[in-house]
Amino acid sequence: MLLESADIQEEGKVFVLNLRQGVKFHNGEEMKADDVIASLERYAKLSGRGKTLFARVEGLDKIDDYTVRLAFNAPTGIAPVFLQMPDAIIIPKSIADAAPDGEMGEFIGTGPFMLKERLPDRYISLVRFEDYAKRDEPPNNFAGGKTAYFDEIRFIPVSEQAVRSDGLITDEFDFAEDLSKDNFEALEAEPSVELQITLPYYFYGAHFNKSEESMMSNRDLRMALLTAIDMEPVARAGFGDERFWRLGPEISAPESAWYTDAGKQYYDLKDPDKAREMLQAAGYDGTPIRWIATKEYSYNYNMGLVMKDQMEKAGAVIDFQVMDWATLVSQRSQKDAWDIFITGHPSYNHPILQVFLPETWPGWWVNSRKDELMTAIIEETDPAKQLEYIAELQELWWSEACMIKVCEGATLRGYRTRLKGYNNPTDWNFFNAWFEE
Amino acid sequence: MTRYIIRRLLLAIPVMLLVAVTTFLLLHMTPGDPVSVLLGPDATVEQIDRMREALGLNDPVHVQLLNWFRNLAHGDLGESIFLDKPVTEAIAERAQPTLLLTFLASLVAICVGLPFGVISAVRRGSTIDIGAMLVAMVGISMPTFWLGLNLIFIFGVKLRWLPVQGYQPLSEGLWTSLRYLIMPALTLGAAQGALLARMTRSMMLEVLHEDYVRTARAKGVSERRVILRHALRNAFIPLVTVIGLTFAVLISGAVVTEQVFGIPGAGQLLIRAVNRRDFPLIQGIVLIVALLYVIINLIVDLIYVFLDPRIHYS
Numbered sequence: 001m002l003l004e005s006a007d008i009q010e011e012g013k014v015f016v017l018n019l020r021q022g023v024k025f026h027n028g029e030e031m032k033a034d035d036v037i038a039s040l041e042r043y044a045k046l047s048g049r050g051k052t053l054f055a056r057v058e059g060l061d062k063i064d065d066y067t068v069r070l071a072f073n074a075p076t077g078i079a080p081v082f083l084q085m086p087d088a089i090i091i092p093k094s095i096a097d098a099a100p101d102g103e104m105g106e107f108i109g110t111g112p113f114m115l116k117e118r119l120p121d122r123y124i125s126l127v128r129f130e131d132y133a134k135r136d137e138p139p140n141n142f143a144g145g146k147t148a149y150f151d152e153i154r155f156i157p158v159s160e161q162a163v164r165s166d167g168l169i170t171d172e173f174d175f176a177e178d179l180s181k182d183n184f185e186a187l188e189a190e191p192s193v194e195l196q197i198t199l200p201y202y203f204y205g206a207h208f209n210k211s212e213e214s215m216m217s218n219r220d221l222r223m224a225l226l227t228a229i230d231m232e233p234v235a236r237a238g239f240g241d242e243r244f245w246r247l248g249p250e251i252s253a254p255e256s257a258w259y260t261d262a263g264k265q266y267y268d269l270k271d272p273d274k275a276r277e278m279l280q281a282a283g284y285d286g287t288p289i290r291w292i293a294t295k296e297y298s299y300n301y302n303m304g305l306v307m308k309d310q311m312e313k314a315g316a317v318i319d320f321q322v323m324d325w326a327t328l329v330s331q332r333s334q335k336d337a338w339d340i341f342i343t344g345h346p347s348y349n350h351p352i353l354q355v356f357l358p359e360t361w362p363g364w365w366v367n368s369r370k371d372e373l374m375t376a377i378i379e380e381t382d383p384a385k386q387l388e389y390i391a392e393l394q395e396l397w398w399s400e401a402c403m404i405k406v407c408e409g410a411t412l413r414g415y416r417t418r419l420k421g422y423n424n425p426t427d428w429n430f431f432n433a434w435f436e437e
Numbered sequence: 438m439t440r441y442i443i444r445r446l447l448l449a450i451p452v453m454l455l456v457a458v459t460t461f462l463l464l465h466m467t468p469g470d471p472v473s474v475l476l477g478p479d480a481t482v483e484q485i486d487r488m489r490e491a492l493g494l495n496d497p498v499h500v501q502l503l504n505w506f507r508n509l510a511h512g513d514l515g516e517s518i519f520l521d522k523p524v525t526e527a528i529a530e531r532a533q534p535t536l537l538l539t540f541l542a543s544l545v546a547i548c549v550g551l552p553f554g555v556i557s558a559v560r561r562g563s564t565i566d567i568g569a570m571l572v573a574m575v576g577i578s579m580p581t582f583w584l585g586l587n588l589i590f591i592f593g594v595k596l597r598w599l600p601v602q603g604y605q606p607l608s609e610g611l612w613t614s615l616r617y618l619i620m621p622a623l624t625l626g627a628a629q630g631a632l633l634a635r636m637t638r639s640m641m642l643e644v645l646h647e648d649y650v651r652t653a654r655a656k657g658v659s660e661r662r663v664i665l666r667h668a669l670r671n672a673f674i675p676l677v678t679v680i681g682l683t684f685a686v687l688i689s690g691a692v693v694t695e696q697v698f699g700i701p702g703a704g705q706l707l708i709r710a711v712n713r714r715d716f717p718l719i720q721g722i723v724l725i726v727a728l729l730y731v732i733i734n735l736i737v738d739l740i741y742v743f744l745d746p747r748i749h750y751s
Contacts, residue, residue, distance in 0.1 A: 103521075120520050121709055122701045158602060158699045162586055166594050166601040296712075326469035326714050333473060333485070 001135065001143070002031060002090055002110060004066075012075035012381040017068040023133040025092050026114040027106075033062040038093035040070075045101055047087040049353065053079065056378070077381030081350045112148035112431055124155040139432045141423075146431035149421075153430055168193055168414050174435075175415040175428070181240040187414055196413040196424045197243055200253030202344035204238060204299060205405035206307060207356065211364040213335040215287060222401035223266075224278035228314035229307060230270035235407035237306040238299035245407040251354065251394055253347040253408060257383065262391040263398025267405070275314035288319035291340045292332060296325040299409060300342050307342075307404070332362040347408050348426045351390055352377050356403065365402050438742075441750040442735070449731045456727040460720050461505065465498050471518045471714040492518060505720070514724070515717035517710075524721035527706065534604050534702035537614070538621055538694065539687045545626030546633050546683055551676075554637020558645060559664060569634060576631030581690065585624040585697040592620060602699035617700075625694045629683045636679050640672035647671070674744055681737035685730045 002023055007016040023031040037060055044054035059071040070079070082088065095106055107115045110133070113126040128148040137144040156173070158164050161180045167173040169190055179187065179195075187193055208216040208225075216222055231247050239245040249267035252258035289311075293304040301322065308318040323331070331337045341362075345354055357374060359366045373393040380386040397403070415422065421433040472488045489495050493504065508515055514524035553573070557566040593601035599620055605613045644650065645668050653667045654660075692704035699705075703722060710718040741748045 119701075121705065156603075156699075159705075160586075160602075160697050160699065163589060163602045163697065163699060166589055169594055170597060170601055172600060172602070324469065324712065326471075326474050326712060327467075329473045330468060330470035 002036075006080075008381070012077045012379070013072050015070040015072075015079055016063070017070060019066040019068065020133065021066055023110050024131040025110055026108045026129055027092060028131070029092055031090060031092075031110055032065045033068050034065075035093045035096070036068050036090055037062060038096035039090045040088065042091075042096045042100060043088050048355075048358075049082055049085060049087060052358075053082045075379045075381060077386070078350075078352060078378040081352065085353065112146045113150075113153060116152070121157055123157075126153045126155075127151060141425050142427070142429065142431075148431065149434035150430060165414065168416070171416065174419055175413070175430075177411070177413055177428075179412040179414050181244055181412055184243075184412065192417050193414050194417050194419070196415070197410045198413060198424070198426055199246065199408060199410045200255055200348040200426055201346070201408065201411050203251070203253075203347040203405055203408045204303065204342065204344040205403050206304075206340050206342045207363045207403050208401070209335065209339050209363065210366070210402065211335040214339050215289070216339045218282055219400060220278065220282035221284055224275050224282055224284070224314070225311050225316060226266060226401045226404050227269045227278055228272050228275035228310050228316075229268070229404055229406070230310060231268040231406050234303050234306045234310075235409070238303040239407070239409040244410045244412070247407050249394070249398060249405065251347070251351045251397070251405075252349070252390075256348060258351055258387065258390050260387065260391040260394055262395040266398040266401070272310065272314040275311075279315050284316070286317055288317045289339045290337070291318050291320045292328050292338045293320060293322050293342065294325045294328050295322060299344075303406060304342055307406075335364065344409065351393065363402070365400070367396070367400060369396055438750060442739075445735050445738075449728075449735075452731060453724065453727060457506075457509070457720070457724055458502070460723045461502055462498075464714075464716055464719060465501070467714075469714045470494075471716065474713050475519065505717075514721040517718040518715045519710075519713050520715075520718070524717050527718060528703060528721060528725060531701060531703040531706045533606060534700050535688065535691050535695070535704060537607070538618055538625065538691055538700065538702060539684065541618055541622035542626035542629070542687050542691075542694075543680070543684050545622050546629035546687075547680065549626070549630035550633025551637055554634040555641055555664065555669060557634070557638045558641030561642065566638075570638070573631035573634045576627050577635075579628065581624055581628065581693045582697050584627060585620070585694060588620045588624055589698075604698075604700045604702075617698075621694050621698045621700060624697070625687055625690055629687060629690075633676070633679060633683065637672065637676060640675055641668060644668045644672045670744070674741060677737055677740050677744065681733050681740075685733050688726060688729060 002020055004018040004020045006018065008014070009016060017036070019031065019033060019036065025031055025035075040050075040054075040060060043050035044057070045051075053076070056072045056074060056076050057070065058073045059069065061069045061071075063069055072079070089109060091104065092108055095104055095108055098105060112129055112132045112134070114129040116125040116127045118124045128151055132146075132148065134147065135145045139145050139147075158167065158173075158176075161178065162183075164173070164176040165179050165183050165187055168176040168179075169187070171192070184195070187195055208214075208222050210217055210222075235245040235247060247268060248254070249261055249264045250259050252260075291304060291308060293301050295301045304320065308320050311318055328341065332341055345356065351357075352374065355361050356363050356365070357370070370393065373389050373396065376389045377386055377393065380389060413428065418435045418437055419433060420436045422428075422430070423433075470485075470489075472485050472492065472494065476484055476488060486495075493501060496504070505515065514528075516522065517524050517527050520527050553569045557569045560566050589601050592599045600617055604617050607614045645664075647668075650663060650667055653663045658667070689704075691702060692707055694700070695702045695704040696708055707719065707722045709715075710722065738750070742750065
């Protein structure tokens with residue numbers, strides 16, 4: 001959004017970033033090369049993705065006030081994918097310098113809305129930034145020209161799901177996130193409420209602990225459990241009726257440019273008898289498999305129960321431990337504390353951004369071919385070639401039974417019909433949206 | 438009297454110490470780590486470790502406990518890990534909604550509980566008695582959040598009389614603030630009102646059979662005066678204990694109600710603190726609630742003196 005253009009030189013090793021002129025920060029200063037460099041240096045230090053990308057960076061230099069040269073030690077076609085993510089924000093140099101390795105004291109960006117105030121657990125208020133430097137291209141979700149029609153947007157945390165939909169019906173809220181799918185019919189009957197079933201959104205599945213400390217480091221054991229699973233009832237338990245989920249082996253959704261069905265021969269086999277044989281062949285001796293689950297996210301518990309049942313039908317013994325999310329998060333970082341847990345990952349992003357691919361993430365997938373493929377994806381500048389590598393990576397992910405991916409699950413959102421121009425994006429945003437009374 | 442109050446306050450110190458140590462140890466025995474919640478799922482091991490070190494969470498538990506006590510002795514409850522501000526400040530910001538809600542809920546409980554209890558006792562066996570006690574039974578048995586969600590559905594969604602959630606401080610005007618608190622106060626006060634009605638009824642029934650009530654009636658004192666002056670005043674002593682406890686119970690009960698109605702009070706603060714394992718904040722809130730219990734009990738004991746001249750503390 002902040003670039004006039006980027007010149008890719010030396011076969012993807014050098015990116016010359018031509019900044020737009022006259023772009024103002026929320027504090028009134030103009031955005032210049034020094035700000036970009038300070039922001040990216042901070043990103044390189046603090047963000048996990050920033051570290052990955054900057055491990056390849058050789059130089060980040062200012063050519064003039066509106067030109068920055070980003071040089072890599074090897075071709076890095078993936079750079080734009082990383083730099084468009086929200087952790088690579090551009091902030092004034094003064095703020096980046098004030099908080100080089102910690103939380104920012106002030107929130108100053110260049111976007112069409114700026115932060116007015118944040119009262120923790122009460123609300124966050126954004127107001128229109130009058131000096132926003134709009135692009136000339138037509139609007140396109142997060143890209144293109146953005147116009148802020150609203151004077152103020154207030155984000156209010158409301159923990160009770162029922163109260164979120166009640167407030168939407170009574171016109172206390174204009175927009176509500178994560179509504180109960182059980183309320184779908186009731187909400188659909190409301191003439192002044194519009195519903196959004198958001199897909200692509202996240203995909204959900206069970207991660208295996210592949211570290212040496214867990215019996216799940218045995219690939220054949222993982223494959224046996226994967227073979228036992230019948231995906232549909234699991235998806236239904238997690239997300240309700242068919243409108244709210246879809247099956248498939250893909251990491252990135254069919255709507256995305258990174259879709260592939262590679263690995264489908266391992267998906268949805270629903271064969272408990274074969275799984276039983278495979279368990280025996282893998283040397284499974286009936287040791288309880290430690291499954292950590294939480295009721296804080298209903299899909300986590302409900303999907304877990306159905307999968308547990310299916311695995312038990314194949315002869316596995318599951319020790320299903322229910323805990324709160326905070327406990328689960330801390331327990332899953334201990335290699336000796338668990339064997340399986342369920343979570344979700346965005347299905348609308350580039351697969352290289354998935355947190356579960358690096359071997360440091362709980363699940364600890366160590367595989368040299370995976371590393372080679374990830375490097376190839378990062379380097380490749382040709383989208384078609386990149387997709388080939390992605391397909392191979394996805395195939396490997398399945399053949400190693402790294403995870404039992406079950407389905408994509410939708411989230412249900414609702415808004416008052418007077419909200420126009422919203423266009424049901426996956427990540428909501430209110431650029432170019434307005435009220436029509 | 439003054440000496441009594443001082444002695445009671447001194448006695449509160451060991452109680453508070455016990456509460457403090459128990460809370461601290463229970464929390465640190467609970468699995469779950471504020472840092473992994475704070476840094477999110479993408480955090481690396483070294484990021485987590487650096488933050489734990491900065492927050493002093495890597496010290497042995499007894500060192501952490503001693504540090505906390507040292508600060509406590511200076512009246513410092515520490516810093517909230519998530520809100521990035523002193524615990525005392527965080528609690529003070531959230532005190533108004535909770536105290537207001539508790540006060541209104543107590544008012545609901547007393548205004549409903551006392552009259553219905555007295556009437557039921559006086560008209561024992563009548564339709565009013567049976568009806569009131571049936572409602573009280575239902576009131577006690579109903580889970581708070583269920584009652585809350587139903588009230589929201591009826592008065593918020595169907596009738597549109599009241600806002601379904603949220604809070605406006607008193608500074609926005611009394612009625613504006615009250616509109617947001619009516620349903621939460623009813624929700625929170627209902628069960629305690631029902632309990633109070635049942636207690637009042639049985640206390641009154643006991644007292645109405647006393648000799649002095651018969652004597653008063655024999656003297657020709659009006660029935661109204663018999664009930665209000667002779668019977669109710671004597672029944673009141675145990676009831677004051679119940680009302681005092683009600684207030685204390687309501688403060689802790691506000692946790693659920695605030696969650697349902699989205700009121701940014703101390704109860705909601707506590708729930709979020711627990712979910713995020715914000716140790717200093719949880720400890721601070723629990724300590725302050727315990728302190729409130731101690732103070733309320735003391736006040737109840739002091740009220741006895743005014744109600745019953747026979748009671749002396751020395």
